[in-house]
Amino acid sequence: SAVISQKPSRDICQRGTSLTIQCQVDSQVTMMFWYRQQPGQSLTLIATANQGSEATYESGFVIDKFPISRPNLTFSTLTVSNMSPEDSSIYLCSVEWDRGPYEQYFGPGTRLTVT
Amino acid sequence: DAKTTQPNSMESNEEEPVHLPCNHSTISGTDYIHWYRQLPSQGPEYVIHGLTSNVNNRMASLAIAEDRKSSTLILHRATLRDAAVYYCIVGNFNKFYFGSGTKLNVKP
Numbered sequence: 001s002a003v004i005s006q007k008p009s010r011d012i013c014q015r016g017t018s019l020t021i022q023c024q025v026d027s028q029v030t031m032m033f034w035y036r037q038q039p040g041q042s043l044t045l046i047a048t049a050n051q052g053s054e055a056t057y058e059s060g061f062v063i064d065k066f067p068i069s070r071p072n073l074t075f076s077t078l079t080v081s082n083m084s085p086e087d088s089s090i091y092l093c094s095v096e097w098d099r100g101p102y103e104q105y106f107g108p109g110t111r112l113t114v115t
Numbered sequence: 116d117a118k119t120t121q122p123n124s125m126e127s128n129e130e131e132p133v134h135l136p137c138n139h140s141t142i143s144g145t146d147y148i149h150w151y152r153q154l155p156s157q158g159p160e161y162v163i164h165g166l167t168s169n170v171n172n173r174m175a176s177l178a179i180a181e182d183r184k185s186s187t188l189i190l191h192r193a194t195l196r197d198a199a200v201y202y203c204i205v206g207n208f209n210k211f212y213f214g215s216g217t218k219l220n221v222k223p
Contacts, residue, residue: 004158031209042202043159043213058210092158096209104151104211106158 002027002095004107012113013083020079021110023093028073031096033104034066038089046091049076083114119203119214126220127193135188135217137203142183145207150177150188152199153216159202162188193221 003026013019034046047055055068070076080087090109097103120138127133150162163177170177176189202216
């Protein structure tokens with residue numbers, strides 16, 4: 001299995017600012033994913049990040065608001081830009097375990113509160 | 116991707132079996148059925164997956180209806196640690212679209 005860490009684990013931010021969330025994996029993986037979990041809700045897929053290519057965003061999510069980097073096979077970042085209170089959520093990264101089919105491992109999440 | 120329907124919540128007694136149902140009537144022939152669970156304050160964790168045949172692993176069993184339009188996750192002996200939200204996800208690609216899930220409460 002893959003071990004995934006995220007930084008920060010939680011943060012409280014002012015509206016209008018940006019926060020970059022880091023996701024580190026202990027082994028090389030091809031596919032990484034970013035999810036959002038709003039309070040009391042299920043998970044919503046934000047985007048898919050492959051190393052060496054632009055992230056693919058789901059409907060309702062745009063690159064200007066959630067820019068993603070994937071510089072190598074063990075690391076990715078998600079930035080939440082120009083934050084508003086509606087962005088208060090848990091943000092989770094996951095990786096596809098290449099032994100598959102399509103088994104994913106999730107990080108512990110980053111709890112973001114925007115005031 | 117196929118939409119899934121699960122009961123909002125279920126309750127079980129400790130050490131008894133639990134059957135968690137999932138309806139996925141729009142499933143296509145190549146869609147896998149995945150189950151994940153999310154313990155409080157943690158990211159989701161893989162439980163089991165299947166395509167057509169019933170599956171068993173150390174955590175649970177997955178019973179898939181013959182027409183594949185529904186499935187049931189079976190926890191053979193629920194423990195307090197099994198209290199979580201259980202998600203049934205259907206798809207043939209690695210993008211997971213989570214439904215609302217079933218919150219399982221286990222009573223001692």
